[in-house]
Amino acid sequence: MHNGKNNRLLLILTIATLAIAGFYILYQLNFDILFYQLPSRVNRVVTMLIVGIAIAVSTVIFQTITKNRILTPSIMGLDSVYLFIQTIIVFIVGTSSPLLTNDFVNYLVSMLGLVVFTVLVFKYLFRLTGNHVFLLLLIGIILGTFFNSLSTFMQMLINPDDFLILQNSMFASFNAINDSLIWITGAIVLLMLIIVLRDFHSLDVIALGRDHAINLGINYDRKVSQLLLIIAVLVSVSTALVGPIMFLGLLVVNLAHEMFKTFKHRYLLLGSTLIAVITLLLGQMLTQYVFNQAVEISVIINLVGGVYFIILMLKESRR
Amino acid sequence: MIDLKGISKIYGQKKVVNDVSVSIAKGKVTSFIGPNGAGKSTLLSMITRLLDQDSGEVLLEGKNILQAPSDALAKKIAILKQSNHMDLKITVRELISFGRFPYSKGRLNERDHEIIDEAISYMELEEFEDRYIDELSGGQRQRVYIAMTIAQDTEYIFLDEPLNNLDMKHSVQIMQILRRLVRERNKTIIIVIHDINFASCYSDNIVAMKDGKVAISGKKDDVIKKEILEDIYEMDINIECIYGQQICVYFDEHEDASVDDFIEDQVRA
Numbered sequence: 027m028h029n030g031k032n033n034r035l036l037l038i039l040t041i042a043t044l045a046i047a048g049f050y051i052l053y054q055l056n057f058d059i060l061f062y063q064l065p066s067r068v069n070r071v072v073t074m075l076i077v078g079i080a081i082a083v084s085t086v087i088f089q090t091i092t093k094n095r096i097l098t099p100s101i102m103g104l105d106s107v108y109l110f111i112q113t114i115i116v117f118i119v120g121t122s123s124p125l126l127t128n129d130f131v132n133y134l135v136s137m138l139g140l141v142v143f144t145v146l147v148f149k150y151l152f153r154l155t156g157n158h159v160f161l162l163l164l165i166g167i168i169l170g171t172f173f174n175s176l177s178t179f180m181q182m183l184i185n186p187d188d189f190l191i192l193q194n195s196m197f198a199s200f201n202a203i204n205d206s207l208i209w210i211t212g213a214i215v216l217l218m219l220i221i222v223l224r225d226f227h228s229l230d231v232i233a234l235g236r237d238h239a240i241n242l243g244i245n246y247d248r249k250v251s252q253l254l255l256i257i258a259v260l261v262s263v264s265t266a267l268v269g270p271i272m273f274l275g276l277l278v279v280n281l282a283h284e285m286f287k288t289f290k291h292r293y294l295l296l297g298s299t300l301i302a303v304i305t306l307l308l309g310q311m312l313t314q315y316v317f318n319q320a321v322e323i324s325v326i327i328n329l330v331g332g333v334y335f336i337i338l339m340l341k342e343s344r345r
Numbered sequence: 346m347i348d349l350k351g352i353s354k355i356y357g358q359k360k361v362v363n364d365v366s367v368s369i370a371k372g373k374v375t376s377f378i379g380p381n382g383a384g385k386s387t388l389l390s391m392i393t394r395l396l397d398q399d400s401g402e403v404l405l406e407g408k409n410i411l412q413a414p415s416d417a418l419a420k421k422i423a424i425l426k427q428s429n430h431m432d433l434k435i436t437v438r439e440l441i442s443f444g445r446f447p448y449s450k451g452r453l454n455e456r457d458h459e460i461i462d463e464a465i466s467y468m469e470l471e472e473f474e475d476r477y478i479d480e481l482s483g484g485q486r487q488r489v490y491i492a493m494t495i496a497q498d499t500e501y502i503f504l505d506e507p508l509n510n511l512d513m514k515h516s517v518q519i520m521q522i523l524r525r526l527v528r529e530r531n532k533t534i535i536i537v538i539h540d541i542n543f544a545s546c547y548s549d550n551i552v553a554m555k556d557g558k559v560a561i562s563g564k565k566d567d568v569i570k571k572e573i574l575e576d577i578y579e580m581d582i583n584i585e586c587i588y589g590q591q592i593c594v595y596f597d598e599h600e601d602a603s604v605d606d607f608i609e610d611q612v613r614a
């Protein structure tokens with residue numbers, strides 16, 4: 027009954043995404059620098075698509091497993107760990123080290139660090155807390171604060187010039203991203219997406235909860251471990267590529283829930299991905315044309331997402 | 346046939362299920378009865394692989410249940426737990442359709458839809474089919490979950506307190522449906538049930554549990570006996586034969602004076 031409406035919604039979102047992407051690529055195109063401007067804009071759009079998929083898909087799955095709507099991998103401290111990795115590199119080996127200057131090396135180190143952290147946290151935390159949402163949230167915030175404080179401490183000690191360079195990696199940015207990294211990340215994200223989509227029906231079953239899922243024949247513990255690993259990889263590669271956008275996942279997945287009013291992952295996965303890409307495109311246009319690059323895109327998205335997060339918390343606590 | 350061999354579960358220091366060995370006959374209705382906290386639900390969860398036991402094994406037709414692949418098992422046994430809470434935006438029909446997941450893996454065919462329709466009509470849910478489950482009453486929702494379990498169409502069906510929240514008419518209806526499933530389709534049904542008279546009227550066998558142990562198990566007539574039940578529930582119980590059924594009468598004949606005192610105390614306080 028609701029499928030017809032939801033299919034139409036998906037179609038509208040797809041058209042909107044294409045239209046906004048087209049507009050972004052063609053707006054005020056300067057024919058004198060066409061060969062520079064066009065590929066650079068297309069690259070940005072492709073990056074936004076990759077990041078949109080990675081963040082939306084990982085957040086949808088994470089919330090399905092934890093059965094909550096306010097926790098996301100980023101809120102669980104992942105973004106702080108990314109910052110911590112960047113800071114510790116500057117702190118120990120300095121800004122001239124290839125660990126920081128070489129996009130490729132930095133990407134690899136950040137990604138590995140994040141994957142290791144996520145797998146450890148997820149594996150042990152879920153077991154320790156018995157998947158209790160508010161306990162998880164609390165620990166996530168504590169972990170986040172812990173790594174943030176460590177980073178801040180080290181940032182005090184490094185010299186101001188290094189700090190300026192470090193500051194670049196504190197905010198997500200879609201400007202000047204290394205081409206080959208885009209394609210590597212794209213390939214990894216695509217691979218994860220295929221694995222998820224091949225078996226998206228079992229996500230619907232997992233949403234019913236552990237007992238129902240086992241009763242219906244899902245090998246629950248193995249499946250959930252596999253999914254957590256996929257989440258870790260998705261969030262890590264996307265953060266390593268553009269930097270942290272803490273509240274993006276929360277914002278787009280909740281909007282998808284509001285719009286589609288369904289448990290079906292076909293709609294949730296596709297819907298929240300499209301919403302994520304639209305959000306990133308709009309954010310980027312605001313940054314570029316309204317704020318003239320004075321405000322980072324992650325600041326805009328976090329402002330909107332953060333306010334939404336507070337509203338969700340208030341709604342949740344009133345229930 | 347399901348054989349339990351020395352099943353135990355320990356929480357902290359307490360053995361909440363203590364060395365339970367019992368056989369569940371095929372093609373019968375077996376009821377588990379016993380006081381709150383006796384370990385019935387815990388035992389059912391272990392039989393159906395939802396919970397790991399600390400010792401012992403469950404044999405399904407002679408084979409250890411943990412060795413069978415989970416998806417094959419889902420076509421053989423179905424379990425509905427005592428309480429089911431769901432925060433999802435899901436309609437009645439969609440939820441019942443999940444009963445077919447072990448067969449269809451999410452892609453329903455004609456036959457699946459027939460079985461879903463049948464389960465819906467068994468539970469008289471036609472008028473709610475397209476409603477979201479959070480828009481139903483407690484009893485209506487319970488019937489949806491039972492329908493989902495029936496749609497799973499397994500040989501063995503485990504229901505933990507299926508009559509929760511149900512009115513008399515629907516309780517009787519469901520027990521009759523369960524009997525029919527046994528009679529016509531040779532299903533094996535295992536229920537946990539508190540209403541001792543429903544257990545007495547509709548089961549073939551009864552397993553009575555107390556303090557984590559099996560107090561007694563056997564044909565229903567061997568279990569529904571005054572001394573046995575009084576011992577298990579620690580209260581006075583009389584058994585009368587009404588229309589050929591053993592009916593337990595467990596109301597006080599005299600009013601309990603201490604209850605009046607208690608109420609008076611409360612009023613005064």
Ligand SMILES: Nc1ncnc2c1ncn2[C@@H]1O[C@H](COP(=O)(O)OP(=O)(O)OP(=O)(O)O)[C@@H](O)[C@H]1O
Binds near residue numbers: 356361380382383384
């Ligand atoms: N997760 C748990 N942790 C600790 N103790 C538990 C847990 N689950 C159950 N128990 C304890 O185990 C005992 C048996 O519980 P169980 O739910 O099996 O009882 P039951 O016979 O189904 O009771 P009821 O008729 O009230 O449903 C109880 O004393 C309960 O407090």
Ligand SMILES: [Mg+2]
Binds near residue numbers: 386387505
């Ligand atoms: Mg119980």
